[in-house]
Amino acid sequence: MPIVTPALAAIIFAAGAVSGGFGALLGIGGGVLLVPFLNLGLHLPFPVAAAISLTTVIATSSSVSAARAGKQLINMRLGMLLEVATAAGSLFGGVTAQMLAQSTVQKVFGVVTAMVAIIMLTRLQRRNVILDPDIDPGPLGGRYHEEESGGMVTYRVKRLPLALAASFVAGNMSSLLGIGGGFIKVPVLNAWCGIPVRAAAATSAFMIGVTATAGAVIYYGTGQLVPALAASAVLGVQLGSWGGMRFGQRASAMWLKLLMAVVLFVVSAVMFTRGIR
Amino acid sequence: MNRLERTIGAVLRAGVIASSLALAVGLLLQFMNAPGAQVLLHAGILTLLATPVARVIVSIVGYIRVRDWTFSTLTAIVLLELLASAVAALVFNKRL
Numbered sequence: 001m002p003i004v005t006p007a008l009a010a011i012i013f014a015a016g017a018v019s020g021g022f023g024a025l026l027g028i029g030g031g032v033l034l035v036p037f038l039n040l041g042l043h044l045p046f047p048v049a050a051a052i053s054l055t056t057v058i059a060t061s062s063s064v065s066a067a068r069a070g071k072q073l074i075n076m077r078l079g080m081l082l083e084v085a086t087a088a089g090s091l092f093g094g095v096t097a098q099m100l101a102q103s104t105v106q107k108v109f110g111v112v113t114a115m116v117a118i119i120m121l122t123r124l125q126r127r128n129v130i131l132d133p134d135i136d137p138g139p140l141g142g143r144y145h146e147e148e149s150g151g152m153v154t155y156r157v158k159r160l161p162l163a164l165a166a167s168f169v170a171g172n173m174s175s176l177l178g179i180g181g182g183f184i185k186v187p188v189l190n191a192w193c194g195i196p197v198r199a200a201a202a203t204s205a206f207m208i209g210v211t212a213t214a215g216a217v218i219y220y221g222t223g224q225l226v227p228a229l230a231a232s233a234v235l236g237v238q239l240g241s242w243g244g245m246r247f248g249q250r251a252s253a254m255w256l257k258l259l260m261a262v263v264l265f266v267v268s269a270v271m272f273t274r275g276i277r
Numbered sequence: 278m279n280r281l282e283r284t285i286g287a288v289l290r291a292g293v294i295a296s297s298l299a300l301a302v303g304l305l306l307q308f309m310n311a312p313g314a315q316v317l318l319h320a321g322i323l324t325l326l327a328t329p330v331a332r333v334i335v336s337i338v339g340y341i342r343v344r345d346w347t348f349s350t351l352t353a354i355v356l357l358e359l360l361a362s363a364v365a366a367l368v369f370n371k372r373l
Contacts, residue, residue, distance in 0.1 A: 006308045055325055059296070062289040062328050069286025070279060080336060080352050087358035095365055209289075209329040210355060214362040217326055221366020227318035228307055231300035234325070238297065 002044055002226065009232040011042065016056060016236025017243070024244025026260055028120075029057055029180030029208070030237055032113055036267045039106075040274060046102045048226060050178025051219035054212045055230040056237040057180045061209030063238065065202075072144035073202040075195070078157060081140065082167040082203075086181070086211040089171025094218035097176045103275045109177050110272025116183045117264035120257050123187065142199055158194040167207075175215020180208040281339035288335050292328025296321045330359055 019030030038049035166188035170181030189200035303317030
């Protein structure tokens with residue numbers, strides 16, 4: 001286990017603030033940045049890095065969802081249904097993480113971050129499809145007021161088995177790699193299941209708290225979750241995401257997404273080659 | 278269901294504030310070599326982990342209250358999955 005010095009805690013706090021800020025600006029979790037920094041930059045064992053990142057995922061999910069609860073953007077019924085799949089995936093991933101070699105997990109991380117980058121590039125200009133406001137949302141659909149257009153958005157949930165499958169995979173990756181998994185769920189829910197991107201993102205952010213907890217509990221039990229380092233990261237990420245949300249609203253994040261995609265490709269390549277060696 | 282959403286929001290907010298406070302004070306105490314640092318840090322982490330669990334329990338109660346048996350069952354399954362990961366944590370904990 002790493003020795004916790006004030007300098008190490010300060011570095012992790014700063015790293016948390018940076019990844020939390022980017023996470024809030026880009027609508028992705030900061031985990032894809034925080035985990036490689038902790039593992040490759042600070043040489044923490046992969047499970048220790050993943051555990052720290054998962055605690056920041058829980059904190060972000062809880063604080064963001066607390067602010068949004070009651071505003072209809074989070075589809076709580078859909079979220080709670082899909083959580084059955086994400087929590088199962090996360091439990092499975094947390095157990096697998098104890099059995100896989102670090103090099104294997106690094107290779108998986110490399111592949112997954114490359115996927116995130118590709119998804120990000122394909123969604124640079126993504127806008128909401130115009131939805132018929134008079135449709136019946138059904139038992140799982142939703143209705144919310146969209147501030148930009150000033151109108152009500154109503155949607156139905158399609159292809160539920162696909163949403164459940166994507167949630168299981170997202171949960172699995174979450175606890176294995178220490179990330180939220182929103183980048184798997186949100187595009188699937190948006191592109192194939194009929195859910196507007198804002199509702200999909202809010203619902204995913206709501207779910208990842210439970211998902212990450214199922215994984216983090218296992219790391220806590222094995223002693224791989226170092227409380228002092230997790231504390232530094234959690235406090236840093238909260239500061240960063242607060243700043244990102246406060247100052248990033250007006251930024252048209254397109255160039256930022258491009259920059260981020262490049263960074264992710266680099267992270268992916270470094271992580272993958274580290275896994276091969 | 279708006280009442281349940283507001284309760285969930287309150288639970289999440291309370292959990293985040295309580296755990297962040299415990300973690301911040303615990304971290305300060307740790308670097309001052311003061312006693313109680315480890316206790317506060319562990320309490321902060323456990324509060325953080327307990328917050329989503331509490332949110333699931335509140336949801337089960339909320340759905341039972343409105344006699345929504347489908348969602349009572351679904352949220353109960355999520356709680357069981359969280360308990361299963363706690364059991365897995367105990368199994369992996371070699372200190373036991």
